[in-house]
Amino acid sequence: MEPITDLATCLLCGAGASPALNLPRFAGAACQGCAQRVGHLLVQDPTSLTDIWPLLADDVDDEPEPSVQRADGKTVELRQVIAEMKRELSVEDRMKLAEMYGEIGLIREQLEECGRVLVAAPAAGLAQRALDVLFSEELCSPRGIEELRGRMFPA
Ligand SMILES: [Zn+2]
Incomplete structure (x- = not known):
């Protein structure tokens, strides 16, 4: 999806979002800083x-x-091995991984992987893909944006 406009206001911090990342379900946009x-x-x-x-x-x-068990005979947790393998992935591949997690129903992993994509401050196109997953109707509470705003910018 294309950014709606370069002059959109971020639903989270209230500043101008340029480039604006779309949050169509919440009829607005987010800036890249808030996405991160x-x-x-x-x-x-x-x-x-x-x-x-x-x-x-x-x-x-x-x-x-x-x-x-590793080649050197050491026993390690599978999760640690996966974390090490993921470190080698590009941000784009991590986004693909997040989308695959969704397809096979590993939603918690999918949400966390989208978070890692956003932390890497990717180009707007990739950040948009992560936000499309995170703020979808299926996964995000209807009050999700308000809740997040309260947490990120306590009054
Ligand atoms: Zn913002």
């Missing part, structure tokens, strides 16, 4: 955002993490 702040929130403390994205509460670590 949303990413940081998602990466740092996802479980505090369940009133905005209810599916972040999905199966939070109730199963033991599987372990794998």
Whole structure:
């Protein structure tokens, strides 16, 4: 989707958003700075955002993490190996990974991956793709923007 206009106002910080990232469901836009702040929130403390994205509460670590053995014989958690592999990915590939997580129903992973994409402050096109997922009707609470605004810019 194309940015609506270069003169849109960010729904989160209230400043001019240029380039503007679309939040069509909330009839407005966000600036890139706020998109990155949303990413940081998602990466740092996802479980505090369940009133905005209810599916972040999905199966939070109730199963033991599987372990794998490395070539050097060391046993490590699978999650650690995956984190190391992901570090090699480009931001675009991480966005593709987020979209794939969605297709296979791993929504919590999808939301967190979108957060990591935003933290990397990608070009507007990629940030837009992450926001399209995060602020979709399926995943984001109807009050999501208000809740986020209150958290990012406490009155
Ligand atoms: Zn903003």
